[in-house]
Amino acid sequence: MIQTDILIIGAGPCGLFTVFEAGLLKLRCHLIDALPQPGGQCSEIYPKKPIYDIPAYPSILAGELVDRLMEQAEPFCPGFTLGERAEQIEKDAEGQFILTTNRGTQHRAPVIAIAGGLGCFEPRKPPVPQLADFEDKGVEYIIKDPEFYRDKKVVISGGGDSALDWTIFLAEGVASEVTLVHRRKEFRGHLDSVQKVMDLAASGRINLMTDAEVVEVAGQNQLESLAIKTKDGEVHTVPTDHWVPLFGLSPKLGPIADWNLNITKNAVEVNTLDYSTNVPGVYAIGDINTYPGKLKLILCGFHEATLMVQSAFKRIYPDKNLVLKYTTVNGVNGFEG
Amino acid sequence: MEDNMIRVSVTDREGNVHDLDAPTDMGMNMMELCKSAELPVEGTCGGMAMCASCHMYVKSSHEIPPKSDDEEDMLDEAFFVEDNSRLGCQIHLSNDLNGLKVELAPVGN
Numbered sequence: 001m002i003q004t005d006i007l008i009i010g011a012g013p014c015g016l017f018t019v020f021e022a023g024l025l026k027l028r029c030h031l032i033d034a035l036p037q038p039g040g041q042c043s044e045i046y047p048k049k050p051i052y053d054i055p056a057y058p059s060i061l062a063g064e065l066v067d068r069l070m071e072q073a074e075p076f077c078p079g080f081t082l083g084e085r086a087e088q089i090e091k092d093a094e095g096q097f098i099l100t101t102n103r104g105t106q107h108r109a110p111v112i113a114i115a116g117g118l119g120c121f122e123p124r125k126p127p128v129p130q131l132a133d134f135e136d137k138g139v140e141y142i143i144k145d146p147e148f149y150r151d152k153k154v155v156i157s158g159g160g161d162s163a164l165d166w167t168i169f170l171a172e173g174v175a176s177e178v179t180l181v182h183r184r185k186e187f188r189g190h191l192d193s194v195q196k197v198m199d200l201a202a203s204g205r206i207n208l209m210t211d212a213e214v215v216e217v218a219g220q221n222q223l224e225s226l227a228i229k230t231k232d233g234e235v236h237t238v239p240t241d242h243w244v245p246l247f248g249l250s251p252k253l254g255p256i257a258d259w260n261l262n263i264t265k266n267a268v269e270v271n272t273l274d275y276s277t278n279v280p281g282v283y284a285i286g287d288i289n290t291y292p293g294k295l296k297l298i299l300c301g302f303h304e305a306t307l308m309v310q311s312a313f314k315r316i317y318p319d320k321n322l323v324l325k326y327t328t329v330n331g332v333n334g335f336e337g
Numbered sequence: 338m339e340d341n342m343i344r345v346s347v348t349d350r351e352g353n354v355h356d357l358d359a360p361t362d363m364g365m366n367m368m369e370l371c372k373s374a375e376l377p378v379e380g381t382c383g384g385m386a387m388c389a390s391c392h393m394y395v396k397s398s399h400e401i402p403p404k405s406d407d408e409e410d411m412l413d414e415a416f417f418v419e420d421n422s423r424l425g426c427q428i429h430l431s432n433d434l435n436g437l438k439v440e441l442a443p444v445g446n
Contacts, residue, residue, distance in 0.1 A: 159413040188410035
């Protein structure tokens with residue numbers, strides 16, 4: 001069981017800055033994120049895009065902002081549970097929250113701060129009838145272990161880097177047969193990956209189907225074949241053991257929706273006094289919360305995080321007085337390990 | 338119609354038609370216009386052509402600047418893509434788009 005003072009759900013900019021502000025009050029933080037790396041949207045969607053409205057940075061790349069926030073948080077030794085989705089919260093006999101992830105990792109804390117942004121990033125699923133019936137029965141949205149595909153027939157869909165890279169990897173001595181299906185002729189991946197895929201197709205080591213999409217899945221309990229429709233209107237039946245649709249990730253509010261929080265339009269209602277939710281001890285900051293006048297800006301999330309930790313401190317230490325100390329006067333005194 | 342105002346029509350996923358008055362001097366795009374009218378358009382990435390959550394079909398014959406590579410690439414991650422598919426965030430509202438007709442594309446799971 002991982003014990004901390006503030007359990008932060010979401011390791012985006014807002015969650016990361018919370019570590020710093022909490023650290024100034026000697027509160028420890030642990031972050032949970034469904035993505036395998038910190039940074040949230042900034043890392044996942046637009047790491048190379050400049051942001052122009054961070055005070056004192058006329059321009060900063062989103063990825064660089066995350067790096068700097070990580071650096072700023074570092075003295076306070078945050079813990080991370082990455083690649084796991086916060087699934088369930090309950091209270092123990094001492095009034096502390098126990099949070100369990102989808103992989104069963106348990107965390108315990110007196111305060112939870114939801115900094116979940118748009119929600120959890122989950123694979124985008126193509127709108128093919130009966131798709132759900134074949135999930136984990138031949139249909140996978142993420143390749144976790146390429147060995148799983150050894151000597152199997154695999155169809156990959158998508159036109160981005162992950163589709164190209166896995167096609168190349170599986171074609172080189174792993175899968176027995178690889179088919180890449182893409183809706184148009186052009187690919188958006190790195191030029192050398194695109195060239196490599198074209199070469200593999202030219203030499204007959206993969207089947208490349210462009211201007212094509214999977215329209216049906218079929219099989220008895222286990223995936224056996226796909227119907228692939230090409231732009232000329234023809235439908236081809238392709239026997240396969242696996243289909244891996246790689247269409248990127250899209251955010252879903254996820255399990256948070258079931259935590260008895262007041263939710264309006266996919267956002268958690270908070271009191272702007274301290275960004276507390278209707279569940280005592282649970283706060284929500286950043287893009288995931290809503291209140292009159294809410295603006296979804298990183299800048300505003302930083303402010304919310306700062307006020308929230310003050311309230312969290314009073315909740316954790318009701319008898320202690322809190323005096324605002326300026327970092328310029330006191331410096332930043334981190335934790336020792 | 339006033340200067341710098343156009344009217345566009347948006348058909349939502351239930352087939353209801355919404356006629357929206359839109360300013361053309363505020364640097365707005367179709368994704369933002371739909372959101373401000375509380376139509377179910379996510380606009381997850383904020384208008385950078387980096388998600389595909391404002392996918393719509395252009396139903397009128399207006400000349401819209403062609404798709405950038407970024408937009409075309411992003412449509413690879415969308416579903417129900419047709420020849421008239423566009424990302425709303427890449428349709429910038431200008432006076433020559435008066436009378437534009439679009440339909441919101443279906444969303445996957």
